[in-house]
Amino acid sequence: MTTTLTTQTTSKTPKAQPSPASAPGAGVKDARPAMDEAGYAARIEHVSKSFGRAGAEQLVLDDINLDVAPGEFVTLLGASGCGKSTLLNLVAGLDKTSAGSIDVPGGRPSLMFQEHALFPWLTAGRNIELALKLRGVPKPERRAEAERLLELVRLTGAHRKRVHELSGGMRQRVALARALAQDSQLLLMDEPFAALDAITRDVLHEELTRIWSETNVSVLFVTHNVREAVRLAQRVVLLSSRPGRVAHEWNVDIPHPRRIEDSEVANLSVEITEELRGEIRRHGQH
Amino acid sequence: MASTDTDTGAGPQAPETSRTPEQPATSDPARTQTGKPDAAADLAGLEAGLDALDTRTATRPPLGQVLRRKVVPPVVAIALVLGLWQLAFSLRLKPSYQLPGPLMVWDALAEEWYKGTILSIIWQSVSRGALGFVVALVLGTCLGLLVAQFRPVRAAIGPILSGLQSLPSVAWVPAAIIWFGLTDATIYAVVLLGAVPSIANGLVAGVDQIQPLHLRAGRVIGATGLRGVRHVLLPGALPGYISGLKQGWAFSWRSLMAAELIATSPELGAGLGQLLETGRAYQDMPLVLGAILLILLVGIGIELLIFAPVERRVLRHRGLLTTAH
Numbered sequence: 003m004t005t006t007l008t009t010q011t012t013s014k015t016p017k018a019q020p021s022p023a024s025a026p027g028a029g030v031k032d033a034r035p036a037m038d039e040a041g042y043a044a045r046i047e048h049v050s051k052s053f054g055r056a057g058a059e060q061l062v063l064d065d066i067n068l069d070v071a072p073g074e075f076v077t078l079l080g081a082s083g084c085g086k087s088t089l090l091n092l093v094a095g096l097d098k099t100s101a102g103s104i105d106v107p108g109g110r111p112s113l114m115f116q117e118h119a120l121f122p123w124l125t126a127g128r129n130i131e132l133a134l135k136l137r138g139v140p141k142p143e144r145r146a147e148a149e150r151l152l153e154l155v156r157l158t159g160a161h162r163k164r165v166h167e168l169s170g171g172m173r174q175r176v177a178l179a180r181a182l183a184q185d186s187q188l189l190l191m192d193e194p195f196a197a198l199d200a201i202t203r204d205v206l207h208e209e210l211t212r213i214w215s216e217t218n219v220s221v222l223f224v225t226h227n228v229r230e231a232v233r234l235a236q237r238v239v240l241l242s243s244r245p246g247r248v249a250h251e252w253n254v255d256i257p258h259p260r261r262i263e264d265s266e267v268a269n270l271s272v273e274i275t276e277e278l279r280g281e282i283r284r285h286g287q288h
Numbered sequence: 289m290a291s292t293d294t295d296t297g298a299g300p301q302a303p304e305t306s307r308t309p310e311q312p313a314t315s316d317p318a319r320t321q322t323g324k325p326d327a328a329a330d331l332a333g334l335e336a337g338l339d340a341l342d343t344r345t346a347t348r349p350p351l352g353q354v355l356r357r358k359v360v361p362p363v364v365a366i367a368l369v370l371g372l373w374q375l376a377f378s379l380r381l382k383p384s385y386q387l388p389g390p391l392m393v394w395d396a397l398a399e400e401w402y403k404g405t406i407l408s409i410i411w412q413s414v415s416r417g418a419l420g421f422v423v424a425l426v427l428g429t430c431l432g433l434l435v436a437q438f439r440p441v442r443a444a445i446g447p448i449l450s451g452l453q454s455l456p457s458v459a460w461v462p463a464a465i466i467w468f469g470l471t472d473a474t475i476y477a478v479v480l481l482g483a484v485p486s487i488a489n490g491l492v493a494g495v496d497q498i499q500p501l502h503l504r505a506g507r508v509i510g511a512t513g514l515r516g517v518r519h520v521l522l523p524g525a526l527p528g529y530i531s532g533l534k535q536g537w538a539f540s541w542r543s544l545m546a547a548e549l550i551a552t553s554p555e556l557g558a559g560l561g562q563l564l565e566t567g568r569a570y571q572d573m574p575l576v577l578g579a580i581l582l583i584l585l586v587g588i589g590i591e592l593l594i595f596a597p598v599e600r601r602v603l604r605h606r607g608l609l610t611t612a613h
């Protein structure tokens with residue numbers, strides 16, 4: 003196991019295409035060249051963040067360094083309150099760093115929240131169409147594109163459904179479709195499945211893996227669930243708490259398809275959980 | 289304790305037995321999930337089941353039930369009031385020039401109707417009210433957006449705006465008459481001063497009620513600046529905004545009646561307020577009560593015909609309306 007920053011992933015990805023970095027320009031979208039040139043989907047360098055008034059600041063993130071390679075799936079793991087959401091908000095540009103820099107060469111990343119964050123005044127389909135509109139997709143194409151995205155999350159026919167008429171799992175899928183509608187190269191996910199029951203979450207894990215392998219998007223996925231992190235990721239990054247620092251990294255070489263109850267997933271989860279407990283224990287010692 | 293969980297209660301030693309046979313652990317790395325139609329179909333079926341189990345459909349109550357719950361009670365209440373009124377009249381609690389019976393009021397209104405003036409009187413007031421309301425809508429919305437969006441503006445005029453709401457707009461009538469004389473401008477000034485603060489305050493309250501999550505989601509998908517106002521702020525604030533509009537209309541109508549009642553002159557077309565004033569001048573109690581009834585009916589009618597359906601529609605679309613409403 004390594005604590006160094008590895009941007010080259012070694013795990014066997016379920017991607018149809020080879021790593022996009024090695025095949026630049028092959029059927030790619032506008033934002034891709036910039037990203038391929040940079041060689042990363044996101045670069046977080048020496049990022050620190052503190053909250054509160056000057057003099058009484060609380061340091062939440064301390065000197066975070068992290069790269070997400072193009073097409074890579076990284077999970078960010080850490081105890082509650084360690085600053086995972088704060089970091090994602092910084093990458094999404096919703097907040098400013100106190101120090102350090104964040105570079106996202108592929109343009110504005112999309113962000114999926116723990117709650118669905120769909121607009122209740124729009125139907126499921128219109129939520130997606132709004133994201134398309136703001137991205138600049140001309141009106142005649144929006145409807146068909148929204149249908150396609152709904153199909154991608156297996157919600158064909160849900161276009162006219164009101165948000166409150168959908169189940170929790172369906173809402174998160176619409177939210178995923180809306181995030182994908184932005185067509186960004188980087189998808190940030192902040193515990194998007196935390197509020198769901200185990201079976202629905204399982205199903206959405208499979209969907210997410212499938213969509214990731216079909217769309218070439220890079221994913222930075224935040225969770226405090228160790229197994230979920232291992233189940234999904236090519237690389238698991240452990241954040242320490244107070245202040246949040248990158249404590250450890252694991253490459254996950256388990257081949258897809260994976261299931262959350264696979265023994266490899268379990269074994270690595272045990273190892274990571276041990277590490278995480280150690281991290282948490284350190285806080286009890288003083 | 290740890291804020292992490294190992295999923296679904298399964299211990300760290302994953303039970304080898306729980307894996308389904310068609311998902312071997314050491315599968316060919318080249319094989320992708322999408323390359324497995326069985327698994328995909330299986331997943332789709334599972335999803336369909338989950339969706340079916342957990343989907344709510346909003347049902348509207350049957351018409352009979354709506355009638356029983358919504359129409360019968362107010363009709364009974366009105367009949368009761370009319371009955372008591374008639375009883376008081378029959379018992380001669382007051383002389384009939386002070387307390388006319390329902391039928392006398394009806395006759396007074398019928399007389400106005402046969403004179404052929406009543407519709408133009410109602411129209412005069414309603415059109416004034418509507419025009420004043422529309423102008424108040426534009427001004428109040430702009431003002432509300434400014435107050436809601438810019439902190440210094442809110443600090444400066446926010447409290448004044450909510451204070452103005454509790455000032456009875458009839459208080460403006462003398463000032464308006466001194467400024468504008470007995471003209472339409474006086475009437476509109478009073479209407480605007482009554483309605484604009486309500487509408488602006490409603491919008492501010494609506495904006496404050498928007499979930500921060502929705503604002504952030506809007507920024508993430510690129511709804512910033514004016515596009516943020518158009519696609520997130522205004523629709524998000526709509527429930528509060530509509531109750532502000534409702535109140536704004538009530539205030540316009542009230543202010544209008546106050547203005548018409550006081551600012552009477554031959555140059556000003558006669559509205560309901562002037563009808564009331566005429567009744568008072570001639571000590572014509574049936575006409576006075578009739579005019580009061582008309583003012584009430586117009587106010588209630590516009591609320592019921594315009595604002596209530598819009599509000600219900602907005603709330604229903606957002607899942608904020610239970611079927612009991």
Ligand SMILES: Nc1ncnc2c1ncn2[C@@H]1O[C@H](COP(=O)(O)OP(=O)(O)OP(=O)(O)O)[C@@H](O)[C@H]1O
Nearest residue numbers: 053054062080081082083084085086087088089226
């Ligand atoms: N706007 C803010 N102002 C002040 N403190 C904040 C703010 N946002 C976050 N914090 C603090 O930063 C720390 C990290 O919060 P954050 O939400 O990033 O944690 P998290 O890792 O996402 O936790 P969880 O797993 O519970 O979602 C917390 O201690 C929180 O109190």
Ligand SMILES: [Mg+2]
Nearest residue numbers: 086087088192
């Ligand atoms: Mg969080």
